[in-house]
Amino acid sequence: MRQWVLAVTLCLLAAGCAAGEAGGDGSTGPVTSTTAASAYPDPPEAPDTPTPQATAAFTAIVASVEATGSTTDGLDELVEAGDARHAWLVSDLLRFTSDPADLDPLVAAFEALTGVDPTGHPSHAGSPWVNITNHLMVWDLPAPPDYRAMKQQLFTIVEPRWEPFFADTDSAMDWRWVSWGGVLIDDRSLGNDLPCMRGCIPALDDPELTDASGGAWYPDDAIVFGIALGGEVVALPKNIMEVHEMVNMTVDGHRLGIPYCTLCGSAQAFFTDGAAAGGIVLRTSGLLNRSNKVMFDLNTMSVFDTFTGAAVSGPLYDQGVTLEQTTVTATTWGEWKAAHPDTGIIAEDGGIGRTYPLDPLRGRDDAGPIFPIGEADPRLPVQARVVGVVTGDGTAVAFAADDARTVLAGGEQVTHGGVTLADDGGGLRAADASGAELPAHEAFWFAWSQFHPDTELWTAP
Numbered sequence: 001m002r003q004w005v006l007a008v009t010l011c012l013l014a015a016g017c018a019a020g021e022a023g024g025d026g027s028t029g030p031v032t033s034t035t036a037a038s039a040y041p042d043p044p045e046a047p048d049t050p051t052p053q054a055t056a057a058f059t060a061i062v063a064s065v066e067a068t069g070s071t072t073d074g075l076d077e078l079v080e081a082g083d084a085r086h087a088w089l090v091s092d093l094l095r096f097t098s099d100p101a102d103l104d105p106l107v108a109a110f111e112a113l114t115g116v117d118p119t120g121h122p123s124h125a126g127s128p129w130v131n132i133t134n135h136l137m138v139w140d141l142p143a144p145p146d147y148r149a150m151k152q153q154l155f156t157i158v159e160p161r162w163e164p165f166f167a168d169t170d171s172a173m174d175w176r177w178v179s180w181g182g183v184l185i186d187d188r189s190l191g192n193d194l195p196c197m198r199g200c201i202p203a204l205d206d207p208e209l210t211d212a213s214g215g216a217w218y219p220d221d222a223i224v225f226g227i228a229l230g231g232e233v234v235a236l237p238k239n240i241m242e243v244h245e246m247v248n249m250t251v252d253g254h255r256l257g258i259p260y261c262t263l264c265g266s267a268q269a270f271f272t273d274g275a276a277a278g279g280i281v282l283r284t285s286g287l288l289n290r291s292n293k294v295m296f297d298l299n300t301m302s303v304f305d306t307f308t309g310a311a312v313s314g315p316l317y318d319q320g321v322t323l324e325q326t327t328v329t330a331t332t333w334g335e336w337k338a339a340h341p342d343t344g345i346i347a348e349d350g351g352i353g354r355t356y357p358l359d360p361l362r363g364r365d366d367a368g369p370i371f372p373i374g375e376a377d378p379r380l381p382v383q384a385r386v387v388g389v390v391t392g393d394g395t396a397v398a399f400a401a402d403d404a405r406t407v408l409a410g411g412e413q414v415t416h417g418g419v420t421l422a423d424d425g426g427g428l429r430a431a432d433a434s435g436a437e438l439p440a441h442e443a444f445w446f447a448w449s450q451f452h453p454d455t456e457l458w459t460a461p
Contacts, residue, residue: 043139044084044114050145054081062153071097072105079112085144087113094129137374148175161185164301171313183286190281193352201284203246208351212337215345220334225267233343242360246284257282261293264447270323291371307451325439329427339425377449384445389419389430389438396452403460416458
């Protein structure tokens with residue numbers, strides 16, 4: 001079993017799955033998700049009663065995975081149960097398939113369960129797993145009974161340390177949307193700057209900062225994520241954030257957890273001091289929720305919704321914890337330091353003696369989403385950049401970022417829904433009608449609209 005886990009992990013990492021260059025089913029190259037609802041047939045009918053035969057069949061399949069690594073032994077029994085809801089289990093098996101010979105039987109099982117041949121969809125050649133999972137997401141097909149427990153059996157073969165996430169039977173997590181990002185959990189202690197030999201995405205804790213002159217190593221036209229909090233201003237270079245995807249640091253006396261979801265183009269900053277007894281230390285789980293990283297608190301193993309900051313499982317969910325945010329401004333290093341000459345910037349080696357390439361992902365996401373996202377809101381292209389804001393009354397408002405910059409550069413105002421944008425060193429900040437700042441951050445449109453489906457949208461007239 002350990003050999004199978006190693007084979008799957010190495011296969012996906014070598015294919016660039018952790019860096020996002022391939023689907024998790026052995027395909028190579030970028031995989032673009034085509035997610036307009038019109039591109040999918042009508043959903044199959046799903047029963048609303050338990051199917052014990054299918055549950056037993058999947059348990060037998062998992063036992064085979066542990067024993068031999070095969071994801072298809074016993075698949076016929078799962079199909080014979082005739083429950084379309086178990087197509088979610090076929091999707092999960094596809095995610096962990098490292099043997100190309102297993103692909104066709106799993107695709108055939110999906111067709112038998114749903115009555116839909118997925119092979120004609122344009123995304124299928126790039127990744128059967130992405131294609132099939134997008135079908136299920138667009139259909140919003142219900143999960144089968146005991147889905148969480150069945151998914152737990154499979155996922156914890158790959159990473160036993162995910163067990164606390166699955167063990168919370170009362171969590172708010174919709175396990176249908178959760179997939180593997182191709183890496184393992186980062187559960188290193190705070191301040192541990194050793195390489196993550198197990199294959200996780202290692203957080204960077206309390207990185208060394210230099211003044212702006214010490215940032216001469218970083219090109220002026222390269223992207224930084226700027227935070228101006230109280231009397232302190234800092235810049236986080238995108239190339240370092242692409243490697244670590246999570247920074248825990250103190251800014252102006254406040255502890256911040258700063259996740260960067262490379263797949264959804266979103267850097268956010270959450271206040272983590274005072275949110276829970278003992279403080280919160282954010283880490284990357286290795287799991288994804290509709291192409292958005294799943295982060296968790298190292299101290300309590302509570303999972304957080306990375307877009308909203310709300311705890312969705314574990315003790316902090318039981319306590320109703322939602323992390324407050326502060327604005328993260330995306331701009332170029334040259335513009336940011338010109339507007340904020342007193343800014344600090346993370347040191348070239350992160351303070352840990354590491355060498356960072358200037359473009360770690362090498363354009364990985366240029367062709368579109370590479371993980372399943374379900375149906376995309378058609379009002380903007382999926383990877384159009386927006387500035388997202390949630391107002392005091394809970395209304396989500398998104399501004400098309402390029403449009404906003406153009407209008408502001410022309411001397412006009414950008415205002416919608418009681419929110420006004422302003423330029424900040426080439427980036428964008430938001431304020432309400434009273435002038436009070438509203439936390440804001442940039443993201444790809446598909447990601448913002450997924451987690452805020454009722455969002456209002458401003459575009460240039």
